[in-house]
Amino acid sequence: MFVLAGQAILSDGSSVAAGSGTLAPADALEPGASLLVPVWIRGDRVGAHALSLIVGASTTQPASALASKAGSKLRSRRFDIDLVVTPSLRVNAFVRPSLRDPHERIVGVEVENVQTDLDVRLVQTTFTSGYFELVPLSAVCDPADGGAAREVNVGPRQTVNLMYRARPHRAAAVDPVRAEPELFTVGALQQYIFSKDKPTALPEPIRLVYSSTVLGERGIDCVHSPLQGYISRAQAHRRRNMLRSAYPLLPEKLQPVLFPLYETFGIDFVLFWSENGGRRTGHHSITGIDLGVPHDYIVEALNPPRTGVARTWLKDTLQEREALIQSIASRAAAARRSERPLDVVIKLAGVGRQGTAGSDGMTAADVDVTVYNHSWRHGYDVALQLVSPSEIERLAAAGVKLEHPGPRSAWSWVGTTKHSLSVPPLGSVSVRAQVACSASGIIDVALWELSATAVDPQLALDTPAAHAADGQHWSTSRECRLRPLHPSFINVAAE
Secondary structure, three states, rough: EEEEEEEEEEEEOOOOEEEEOOOOOOOOOOOOOOOEEOOEEEEEEEEHHHHHHHEEEEEEOHEEEEEOOOOHHHEEEEEEEEEOOOOOOOEEEEEEOOOOOOOOOOEEEEEEOOOOOOOEOOOOOOOEEEEEEEEOOOOEEEEHHHHHOOOOOOOOHHHHHEEEEEEOOOOHHHHOOOOOOHHHHHHHHHHHHHHHOOOOOOOOOOOOOOEEOOOOOOOOOOOOHHHHHHHHHHHHHHHHHHHHHHHOOOOOHHHHHHHHOOOOOOOOEEEEEEEEOOOOOOEEEEEEEOOOOOOOOOOHHHHHOOOOOOOOOHHHHHHHHHHHHHHHHHHHHHHHHHHOOOEEEEEOOOOOOOEEEEOOOOOEEEEEEEEEEEEOEEEEEEEEEEHHHHHHHHHOOOOOOEEEEEEEEOOEEEOOOEEEEOOOOOOOEEEEEEEOOOOEEEOOOOOOOEEEEEEEOOOOOOOOOOHHHOOOOOOOOOOEEEEOOOOOOOEEEEO
């Protein structure tokens, strides 16, 4: 994909901006005058390329004054250009969980200068999302200067990491998350699968949040400039390829009415840079950064709506709909295996010396066990069981396999170990528990099992299977069972 832009210089010294590959001067080019168009070409693929440029013009005189044919009013000429695109920067993004808040993410951007003689200065970073705003961390901002953005230079063959904290923007943190693009997708897919009429309505544009960090002397407008169109086209190209791979038999003309261009929880990234002491500038982009928000909503399309269910399918769309159902069912099954809609975090209740020595020589400490729900669509009824190391063998016989490297008698849970909780979408619920240790010190208390059932009153889960288009894939399975993936260390110190 190549993007052309530039500025036209007329012979009288005036200039006309050019963008999106087109040039539209305000006045006609007089006889004997010249027009100079410096064209900036950006290629996203390294290597040799052959480009063809076509220059077209129309005369201001009537066609009859030049020739009898009406088509002679238009003139065009083709030019072939051979060019070589060399790499400047290599940019990658990575996502890490946040210890501060499991609903947040840490987003890192690795910038590598692959040039051998080019010193690069980063000018601005811009993130686009429908839900998250990104706040720069110490790698980008200078804490000694009140959090102001610091200048970032990348020398030849050097690499820097830019770190950001992705958190819900202010409106999303206060109001319930509606996720309009995802809800539109569910409704459109239900109409396509179960109704005899194909969907035709286009989705409403999503309200995007732009998080820009200016690292240079002045900022760059990404909202009202031609760059906004470039960002949208890059997102459309990625989205089209992803949908073509996920749903190969779905007609491409139906993609815009089934899947919006932007998803609520995705992130796009643009990096602007310039050459130190030179005139060369450029930008790199990454579209569709996945922050790991569960995509558990897509399976809802396999449940028929309460009204408008067609009893029969038209033969010309039977194969398309069956292929779509198979794709959704397989992707939903893969998502259930890979995504964790719930997480459990265990921390000491308070700060400081938490242990209390008992008469039996055990040191007890209070801890807060918090269950976080990462799903925006479903609430969950949760059954949480806290497991002591001495119970691992007994549970293994019942099919519950938990691993714990320490001794079995080092510590145990005290008091109530089974809790029934209800966690709202994108919410959290905490319970107070107590752990007793044979000796003070740092211990790993990540021993628990969690069984959860999704709850959503808007789902038509009681719809008879006979109303479904395909009873084999029509699913009401909303259950999941989770166990620890990472250790949870606490420091118990006896008083």
